[in-house]
Amino acid sequence: MKLLVALVLSVVLASVAADEKRVFWKDVPVGKSVQGRITMGYPAYEGKVPYIVGLMFSKENGGTWCGGSIIGNTWVMTAKHCTDSMEAVTIYYGAVHRLQAQYTHWVSRNDFIEHGSGDISLIRTPHVDFWSLVDRVELPSFNDRYNNYQGWWALVSGWGKTSDEGGVSEYLNCVDVQIGPNSDCASYYGSFSDDLICIPTPENKGTCSGDSGGPLVIHDGNRQVGIVSFGSSAGCLSNGPKGMVRVTSYLDWIRDHTGIAYY
Template structure:
């Protein structure tokens, strides 16, 4: 799959959203278009391709993605964290519920950014986990360094990953998929969504050809091809659906390096 991963709290039909409501939607809430599901028009991930991705199954019944950033830490989207629900973390899974192992984490170990708002600014959260040993199927992804905090990444290629449907008639596809996408400028993204949603701490991708993240991919990783750094967390998409070719939005990880360091001790 070539973009981000959104798992839906609930599957919402495209006609459930009034056309007058022209605002970005959390990936988990996006209407589906011709392609039902999550990562759209991507490709199956071979075992161990993205060892840093985890599946997050919340007690309330919704699914998100996340990324391992340390032996005791997973990072995801703030909009995935809701009402202190516990979460089962699936590590090293190719098929969504066939993990190498799982951990359950209570609400007290989930840290939402204190300034997340309805415009999906600061859409980032951390989950403190039991200790995880790393190997080729379960491993961390590196964060950007402090020297990269002013890198726009415009034009860079990246990979997004997640679980879900892959075509119009595939039915539910539980196998992990990836999609390769190109990062675009915030100005181009702002032309679609406006400055309230697109801030310096947003990063956007080109979804031409319907290559994007979709329902169920929220919180999942966007990782650069060059250097394999986690630069984005799947956050929102276009109100018209996952495959309309409009930009998809992520939380820009380099904008939160101080906050991540202060809560986890992790920095580069």
């Protein structure tokens, strides 16, 4: 009996420890040594990632900053944990310096479309014309829905925080990362859904607090395959792997709400 109790207790403790390791980037607690922006990355030049937008969400008692991506003339895609409970958003288009956008749009919660279970949201926007500094990113085709992209190189961009106590970065940063096997994240977090993409960070390269909702775009074809979702509560520089929403798992849902699809 003592052995059985010990085994049960060890399983419970392991489960609790795993839960403590996983946290949405916008919710990283103060004092957890979150340092760096997009960690170990480099500054973006103007026009390098014309599809990224800054999202300043607001509600009565506060707000939050996230990233997002332009996927159509009237659509932006981001993480659900960014839109959750928010009342409105100001969208910053074509910015390199965070608040120095080419232009902005204000959108109310009425135009937020949140997935029921996945960490993905759509935002219906006023019409945006595309040009060199403001442009859409393509999504994967339906033919790619079973591609796990393991081993592929991709670009992540955002204005992530420079520290727990400080604000988000004032300049857009990028980092090149290699998509890893989901087993790397499963062994670290205790479980890891097939609807997610794992980014191992052996050199601490990756996302940080404030990068939530930003795009993961593969080098080959410049298609967005992931959305920045969560990382380790131990901090950006903890070498903990990062979790991204797997866009191919939601292509039907995106098409049904936006009409955007590639065959």
